[in-house]
Amino acid sequence: MNSQFQHSMMPQTTHDELARQNFMQSLSVHINRQMASNNKKIYENVAKPNFEQKHQHPPQNRHDILQAMQDQSYYRWWSILKRFQQEMMWESVGSSVERQLPELIIKAKNIQNQIGSLTLDPNFKIPAYMTEVDIHCMPGGYHTEIIENDLAVGAIYDRGVFVYGRGWLGTLNDDMGHSVIQNYLKPNYPNFKPQKILDMGCAVGHSTLPYIDAYLDAEIHGIDIGAPMLQYAHARAEALNKRVNFSQQNAENTNFPDGTFDLIVSHILLHEIPTFAIKNVMRECYRLLSPGGIMIHLDAPLYRHMDAYTAFISEWQxxxxxxxxxxxxxxxxxxxxxxxxxxxxxxxxxxxxxxHSCKTPNRSQPEKTPAVSVRPTWFAIAAQK
Incomplete structure (x- = not known):
């Protein structure tokens, strides 16, 4: 696994903190590889035959498989351990950030010769669907602020994504942005030269920054609902010498004029918001795009792209x-x-x-047919106005 790139805003780990984070990564590998493969064997050899005997037909979908598996002790143990690992992974990162949070805030406040911008809204109302749970068990979700100029959840997210993914998004966690550019936009629109680009739900800007180098003349904007995410995103971008205009906005209803952007992107935003919000986001994209403008929303594959067992495992989330x-x-x-x-x-x-375009930037074509189980792909919904 590659080491995460150490920009100046990156929380630094002590020996013991790094050891805890490395253990969380190793535990994740054990849970998601060794234990997960045993789950499949138990399903095929025990749970599925039991279900067939009881119902006189094999499991038809992910719901049937859950019914078949939910009383299997190995599956329950796997599930408990997987949830425990998720919570402890965030704790292993959060305690490190908390120790140095005052220093990180001072660094962010004292940025010199800023090239980008940060606009926060003190009256912004966080959508209820973001506040009802701590999304993906990250304490505080995307939005929680405890102290003035808080950026803790942003710092936790930056390091936590790398630990969670074991580095598979690249040393800057930027694979999604690179994948959209190298494996969709460049092959399909080789002459496309957007002048204004918007990243919706940009978080700390992991996927935002690749567009700066891909489209050198473009003005880049990133929006998110979380002020501490954006505080950190701005400081991180400045530390990496990348010009981005960050602002606190809800992608359902932004303050940009009609037709402002030539390209609108999002990276794993859609699965974080309810259906009504997705519909609002799509309408807002249509309003914001200039004639001929393109939008592309990247996420994991849909259930109809998966076999029933893969969908069952996915629904664990x-x-x-x-x-x-x-x-x-x-x-x-x-x-x-x-x-x-x-x-x-x-x-x-x-x-x-x-x-994995951050590692293999010369791959040329998006995958045209579902291949979820045999090669690593993102799913994208795209449209041109």
Whole structure:
């Protein structure tokens, strides 16, 4: 696994803090590889035959498989351990950030010769769907502020994403942005030169920054609901010498004028918001795009792209990991939602986009057919106005 890039805003770990984080990564590998493969064996050899005997037919979908598996002691132990690891992973990062939070805040406040901007709204109301749970069990979710100029959840997210993913998003956690650019936009729109780009739900800007180097003449904007996320995002971008205009806004209803942007992107935003919000976001994208402008929203594949067992494992996120809209979003007809927002069906596309472009930037084509189980892909819904 690669080491995370150490920009000047990155929380520094002591020996013991790093050891805890490394252990959380190792435990994750054990849970998601060794134990997960045993789960599949138990399903095939025990739970599935029992279900067939009881119901006189095999499990038909993820719900049937859950019914078959939920009383299996090994599955329950795997599930408990997986949830425990998620909580302890955030704790291993959070305690490190808390120790040095005053220093990080001072660093952010004392940035010299800023090239980007940060606009926060003191009257901003966080949507209720973001405050009801700590999303993906991260304490404080995307928005919680405890002290003035708080950026703790941003710092936790920056380090935590790397620990959680064991570095698979690259040393700057920026693989999603690179994947959209290298494996979708560049191959499909080689002459596209957007002048204004918006990243919706940008968090700390992991996926935002690749667009700066890909489209050198573009003005880049990133919006998010969380002030501490944006505080950190701005400081991080400045530390990396990247110009971004960050602002605290809800992607459902922004303050930008009609037709402002040539390109609108999001990276794993859709599964964090409910259906009504997704519909609002698509309508807002249509309003904000200039004629000929493009939007692309990247996420994990939908349930209809998966076999029933893979869908069952995926749904664990909703049932046990504080991802309330994970399954809701994966059951949607996103193409229908996009066309209802105003985009034509002829210019609306679903695509599978290869991952790991931060490591292999020369891959040229998006994946055209589902291949969830055999090669790493993102799912994307895209449209041109």
């Amino acid at each position: 909703t049932l046990n990991n504080n991802e309330p809209f994970w399954s809701e979003m994966r059951d949607l007809d996103l193409t229908a939602i996009v066309t209802e927002a105003g985009f034509s069906s002829e210019k609306t596309t679903e695509a599978f986009v290869l991952k």
